[in-house]
Amino acid sequence: HDMTGVDRVRKRQQNTGKGIKVGVVDSGIDYTHPALGGCFGDGCRVAFGHDFVGDNYLGNGRSQPEPDIDPRDTCNGHGTHVAGIIGADDAEFQGVAPHVTLGAYRVFGCKGSSETDxxxxxxEKAFLDGMDIIxxxxGGGSSWAEYPDAAAAARLAERGVVVVASMGNDGDKGMWEASSPGLGPNVIAVGSVDSMRYQATGFTFRIAHPLSVEYLSDKETALDINNAAIASAQSTSDPEGMGCQGMDKSLSGKLVLVKRGSCTFNIKAENAKKAGATALIVxxxxxxxxxxxxxxxxxSIPVVGITQANGEKLLVLLSGEKANDVVASFPKTMITFDNPNGGHMSRFSSYGPGPELDLKPDVAAPGGLIRSTYPVPMGSYRTLSGTSMSSPYVxxxxxxxxAAKGKSEHAPTLVREMxxxxxxxxxxxxxxxxxxASIVRQGAGLxxxxxxxxxxxxxxxxxxxxNDSxxxxSSKGMAGAHTANFVVRNTLGVPLRYTVRHLPALASQGHLGDIKVLSKPNFQDAPASVVVIAADNSNPLAEFTVPANGATAVTITVSPPNxxxxSERWMYGGFIELVDSQQxxxxxxxxxxxxDLHAQPILDRDGFPSLTRMLRSALDENTVNSMSLQRPANPVEDQGQQEPKDSAALGILPNSWITYLGRHSNDLEDYAFDFAFDGTYTPMGLAKKGLFNPNLGSDSTTLDLLEGNNSAKDDVADGKVVVLPDGYYRLRAQALRPFGDEERPSDWDVWLSPLLRL
Structure with missing residues (x-):
């Protein structure tokens, strides 16, 4: 809380978030936890909520929801951890706003995922319950602002609800991994910063230089072991100390250190147990x-995991003259560790930008190694990492x-801007x-x-x-330069003078060539050229004055780094810093x-896309293939001898209506999109009107958070679905290029399949 000013706001302003309602759309909340109020309903900290899925729900069509009125989380933990970050309040732990009222909207079961509808x-339920913040x-990485949950979140923001979402945990995949719903306009997408210090389970050594080592285990509580000797599993027959082939009997009564890999943890643990070990350190x-x-x-005996660096430190100690003095104790209380990456972006935090160069993430907050509440049956507290933790912080x-400024219909915009x-x-x-750090990583900062x-x-x-070049x-007289405008409003009753400074950030490259996405972006210290001028002046500014309760328009001209x-499509950026006369x-x-992002290929990779059989082998112009349809119809064959007489598009195949593929997808050579084809199509005119959207499996929501009817009806009688007559056809896949106009054919990247005979 010291990193973000939360502790000072609570102490100096006595602000605890009282009177504000925050909805948590997640795995539910264990409201029996003392830090979360201990009860559910009127007068409780968790006063609102609903279970939409039940314990056994797995998502993605693997099971059916079993809704009920009790949103308690007893078996997942994610939602309870999130809720604690927002508003837990007990002697051991306080969330950011410990007196908010919470709503628990359970959309995940004990395991698995969820579905968009x-x-x-x-x-929707959170909105109807009057949540001020959701x-x-x-979310899923590399998405689009048009994806249904992002569109719904944007609608909620339009109605005055502050919607905050995680940016994603795909930092190891490179750029373009902004996830929905955080991509929605005016939805606050949050990246993660590592905490400066964190609490975790750990063990300590009784040696000349005390050493504390963090560990994790799949047990719900800390290990209770004191003054136990540690020994390595290394031996002549096992020089790496993997622990996969049995262990020396001299390990009896000791903690055994083994290296991860080569066999399962079960095998390592069983071998250590046979050798008489008390516990296993991997x-x-x-x-x-x-x-x-x-x-x-x-x-099994207890098994804990530690980092490679700490494991190698232990090996050095165990190979020294005082190896017999390496004795460890596992205290039941948490140990506070310093974080060497504290204050920097977490390694897992996803990179932006959005697929159409949206500036995402919007902001960053602590999300790396955060201790918070956990379901009481699962241990009550746990340290977790993720943008799932930084989002509730915001x-x-x-x-x-x-709570400090008051609620308003403009709150979503005002909160994000401030x-x-x-x-x-x-x-x-x-x-x-x-x-x-690059703007695509940190957004506006901490x-x-x-x-x-x-x-x-x-x-x-x-x-x-x-945007792109x-x-x-555009700026007159400056090739490739961009102009942008902003207004500076002074809310004080006295004039304020502002000094202006440009702070460049690292430039980042996410693609190698047209297609290849770099899992680790390239960075360059390449500042842009920035000129700041007042709207009524053509001279560059170093400072300007805004009158009392007044506003001044400012224009900046940015020239990309030379x-x-x-051709390499680098992202550049930085900050315009304003310091007022009150510092x-x-x-x-x-x-x-x-x-030019618009010119980047989407569908023209060599060999891809392709129409494939179920075994993933591509069809081509020289083979004949038959397919079985779900409804009685003639077989479809691949036939290369005759073109269709009319090349006009007829309509859209059922279940292929809008597929959201991320920026990375065209780098996946084995990516396949399967859908059932029953010999019918939806005419283009009806499809464009949005009569159905198979991303959702239920009828339109009461609040119409999405446009159109979300239910696909196989109804030939009213003309919504048409049976194809015998003839020759091609399938056409098309993707709208970034910044493209749907009505302009040249803005679509198009691929045609081999000829099909129906």
Whole structure:
């Protein structure tokens, strides 16, 4: 809370979020937890909610929902952890806004995932219950703003609800991984920053230089072991100490250190148990975070996982002269650890931008190694990481802001704008602390709720998405330059003078060539050229004055960095810093692409797309293939001898209506989209009117959060579905290019299948 100003807001302003209602669309909340009020319903901390799915629901068509009125989370934990970050309140732990009222909208079962129609039903119920803020720590990477849950979230924001969503945990996949619903317009997508310090289970050593080592296990409570000797499983027959082939009997009564890999954790644990070991310590075989070794055997000895770095430290100690003095104890209480990556973006936090160069994430908040509430049957508390943790942090901060400033129909825009302009830019980390992290990673920077509440200047818009070199605002006389405008409003009764400074951030490259997505983006220190002028002046500004309770329009001209090749489509960006005469600082993030995103290929990769048999082998012009249809009809054959007489598009095949493929999808050579074809189609005119959307399996919501009827009806009689007559056909796949016009044929990337005979 010190990183974000939450502790100062609560202490100095006595602000706890009281009077604000926050809905949690997640796996439910264990409202029996003392920190979450201990009860459900009127007069309780968790006063609203509904279970839309039941314990056994798995999502993705694998099971049917079994709704009930009790949204308690006893078996998943995710929603309870999220709720605690927002508003837990007990002697051990306090959330961001400990006196908010919570709503629990359960859309996940004990395991598995969920489905879009279920999620939207939860969003709708939260709205009907009067939630001021809705948190959605969920989503799928590399999505689009038009995806149904993102569109529904945007509709809620239009109706005055502050919607906060996780950015995603796909930082290892590279750029373009912004997820829905966070991509929705005016939905606040939140990236993750690692905490400076964190609490976790750990063990300590009784050696000359005390050492504490963090561990994780699949047990719900900390291990209770004291003064136990540690020994390595390394031996002549097992030089790497994998523990897969049996162990020396001299390990009796000791904690055994083994390396991850080569065999299952069950085998390692069984071998250690046979050797008389008290517990098993498994260190990672890659440089990554601490992990949980899952053991399924009911009578296994305790097994814990530690990092590769800590495992290698232990091996050095165990190979020294005082190896026999390496004795460990596992305290029941949590140990506080310093985080070497504290204050920097979490490694897992997804990169933006949005697929059409939306500036995402909007803001970042603590999400790495966060301790919060957990279901009482599962141990009551746990440390977790993810943008699922940073999103509720911002939701809680939004509650503090509304409690301080009051509710309004403009709250979604106002909260996002104030959070963005008062956020603090984040440095890259990893030994490059002099450079600011790319805007596609950090968005507007680290949340500062104290600065947001105390701000006396409003900047509109609070972010400047400059688009690419061909589609952004142009500047006369400056080739490739972009212009953007913002208004600075002074809410004080005295004039304020602002000094202006440009803070460049690292440029980032997400593609290698036209198609290949880099799992680790390339970075360059390549500042853009930025000129700031007042709207009524043509001279560059270093400072300007805004009158009391007045506003001044400002224009910036941004020229892409000369050292970045347009053919490589680098993203560049940074901040316009404003410091007023009372020493309050604001930052306006900007971001653009040097290149033409519209020209990037979508469907013309060599060999892909292709029409395939069920065994994934491609059809071509020289083979004949038969397919069985779901309804009685003539067989469909691949036939290369005769073109269709009329090449006009007839309609859209059922179940192929709008497929949301992310920016990464055309790098997956084995990606296949299967749908059932029964010899019918929906005429183009009806399809364009949005008569159905198979992404949802239920009828339209009461609030019409999505346009059109979401139910596909196989009704030949009224003309919605037409049976194809015998003849020759081709399937056409088409994708609208970024910034394209649906009515302009040249803006579609088109692929035609081999000829089919019906």
């Amino acid at each position: 279920v999620i939207i039903a939860g969003m 948190n959605m720590s969920l 260190y990672n075989n890659i440089a990554s975070d601490v992990f949980i070794p899952s053991v399924t055997s009911a009578d 939701a809680g901060a939004a509650a503090l802001y509304l 959070f963005q302009t008062t956020a603090r830019p984040i440095k890259q980390g990893g030994g490059t602390d002099r450079a600011l 949340l500062d709720i104290e600065a947001a509440i105390n701000a006396t200047t409003l900047v509109e818009p609070s972010r400047l998405a400059l 061909m589609h952004g605002g 050292k970045l090749s347009p 309050r600082t604001l930052h306006i993030p900007y971001m653009g692409m040097n290149g």
